Amino acid sequence: MTIGDVAARAKVSKSAVSFVFNGRSGVGEAARDRILQAAEELGWRPDARARALSRSRAQAFGLVVRREAELLSTDPFFPQFVAGVESGLSEVKYALVLQVVDNEQTERDAYVRFAHEARVDGVFLTDLRIDDERPRELDELGLPCVMVGPTEAGSDASRLIGLDDAAGIRRAVRHLYALGHRRIAHVAGSDRYVHSEARRRAWLDEMDQLGLEPGPVVDADFTGASGARATHELLDLARPPSAIVYANDLMAIAGMSAANDRGVRVPHDLSVVGFDDIPLAPYVVPPLTTVRQDVFEWARVCAKTLVAIVEGTTPEVPALPPVDFIVRGSTGPAKQL
C-alpha cells in the first residue's frame, strides 16, 4: 500500500497525493476529494519512515530520563510530563521517543544516538542540573532542545520553560509563619539539581524576608529514606523546628512517619509541608499540606515550544498556570512555648 496505489486509484499523480497530504495548494477540488477518498478506502497513510527520510525530519522528539528506580516510580513529574507532552504533540503528529537511563554515560550515549541516528528532531531536557553540560553538548550535536526547569535555571530564556518552584515554597513559609511558626526547617533535595536549589533558595529568601533566622536545613535526595533520616536529624536538635518544608511529598510523608515513630505528633507538635501534591497526599494521615504545579499544562507548553523551535515558527508562549498551595491537615498552629 503506497502512495502510488492511492494515486492510481484517484487517477492522479503521486505528487498530487503528496501535496494533499502535506496541506499544500496546487490540487483541484475534485482531485483532492478523489484522493482523500481513495486513501480512506485503502486505509493508507504516508509511511513515516519514507517521509522522515525525504524530509530529513524524524517527526519525533526524544525524552531521556535519568532517574533511580525508587524516584522513577514515585515521582509524579515523569508520567504527568509525558502525558502533557503527548497532549501538546498529538495535534501536530509528532511522536515521543523515550529513553530511560541510569547513569551519566548511558545518558550521554542516548543523546548522541538520538542525534547521530537522526531519530528525533529535538529533545526535552528535564531535571536540569547545576552547571549542566547538556545544553552545550546538544548544541554541538546540533540537536535542538527545550529546557524544563525553574525560571531561575539560567539565562537561556528562549528555550527554557520555567515553572515557578520558588513561589510555592514562599507561600508555604508564609503560611507557616501565619500559623505562628518561627523555626521553620527545610529538607532539601539533591543539590545537583537546579530545582532543589531553587526551592532551597526560596525558603532561605522568604525566611529572610520575614526576619526569621534561617533555620536548619538538611540535605537529602528526594527519597523516602533520606526524608526520614533528615527528619530525625532535625528532631534531634537541641532546638528542633516546629515546622518543616520538604522539597517533595515523598520525603514529607516519610518525615511524618519518622516523627510519628518518635512520638512527635503532626500537626500538633510539628507542621509539615510537602511539594508536588501527589495523588496520595490527601490520603495520608494527616492529609498533607503541599504545593502543586500544573505539570501537565507546563509539558504541553514545552511540547509546543519545541515544535515551534524545530519548525522555525514563533512559539506562542501562553502563560503558565500559577502554582497552587494546598492546605490540608499536616500544618497547624505552632505550639505555644
Place this chain on the structure above:
Amino acid sequence: MTIGDVAARAKVSKSAVSFVFNGRSGVGEAARDRILQAAEELGWRPDARARALSRSRAQAFGLVVRREAELLSTDPFFPQFVAGVESGLSEVKYALVLQVVDNEQTERDAYVRFAHEARVDGVFLTDLRIDDERPRELDELGLPCVMVGPTEAGSDASRLIGLDDAAGIRRAVRHLYALGHRRIAHVAGSDRYVHSEARRRAWLDEMDQLGLEPGPVVDADFTGASGARATHELLDLARPPSAIVYANDLMAIAGMSAANDRGVRVPHDLSVVGFDDIPLAPYVVPPLTTVRQDVFEWARVCAKTLVAIVEGTTPEVPALPPVDFIVRGSTGPAKQL
C-alpha cells in the same frame, strides 16, 4: 555525513561499511578496522530513518498508555514498566515510542497510526481488559504484540507474558487467616481489567479453600477516592470485616485514612493489605503490608520476547521472579470477639 563519506575515507565501498555495521561477514579484517576507525573519526552512525526505510523496519516498539490522570501519576506500574522495557531493549538498539491517550477512540487511533505509518515494529499491550478487542485489531493491522497481564488472561500463551497476581493475593489472605482473621473483605479494581478480575478471583478462591465465607467485596476503580468510599461502605456493614485486601496500594492507603477518620485503628481494629509496594508503602502510618511484583524484570522479559517475535527468533523465556509478600505494620492479629 553519510555512509559514502565513511566508505571514501576507509577506501572501501558503501556496502562494505553497511556489512560491518550490520554484523555480517564478508569484509576483511583490515578493511573492517579502517571502516570502524573512519566511522569513529567522522562520528558517523547509520541514519535510523534511511535504515528503517530500506530494511522496512522501524527498529522501534510502541507503547500506548490509556490512563486517567490520577492513576497515571500514582501507578508504579507505568514508569517501572517503561524502565524495564528500555533495559531489555537497550542492548538490541530498539527505541520505544510512547503514546499517552485518554479515551478509547484516541487509543485505537494510536495503534492505527503506529501500524499504517509504520512507525513501530510491534507494540506492548498492557492493562488487558476483559474481552479485549485489541489483540484482534492488531492482528488485522498486522502489528505484532506481546500482551502483558496476569497469567490467567487468556489462552494466547505464546505472546502473553504473565505475572502471577493471584499468588500474591492468596498469600495475603493466608497471612490474614494465620493472624486469626475470618471476615476478610476485598476492595476490587475496575472490573474491566483482567488483573482486577485475577485479584478478585484469587481472593475468592483462597477464602473458599480456607473454608471461609467469601466475605464482602466492593467494586472500586483503583483511585484513592474509590478506596476511601469502599472502606466506609465496608465499615458501615452490620458485621464489618476485620481485614481488607485492596487491589492496589493507593486504595489501601486511602482506606487506612478513611478508617482513621472514623476512629477505626489500623491494625488494632482493622488489618489492611495493599498491592504494588509503592515506594511510599513503608512510610505511611502504619507501614503498609503489601504484595510486590518485579515489574522491571517482567518488562525486560516482555521486551526481549517482542524482539524475538519481530525478528523471528525463538524467545528464550526466562522464569519470572515470583511475587513477594511484604509484611509491615498494617496487618495484625484479629481482635478477639
Place this chain on the structure above:
DNA sequence: CTGAAAGCGCTAACAC
C-alpha cells in the same frame, strides 16, 4: 494545475 524524475541514506541482491 499536473506529471515525470531526481533524490533522501541506507540495505541487499547480484555481478565482478
Place this chain on the structure above:
DNA sequence: GTGTTAGCGCTTTCAG
C-alpha cells in the same frame, strides 16, 4: 571477498 546497482516510499523541483 569486494564493488555496483536497484530499490525502500515519499517529497519536491521543474518542465509541461
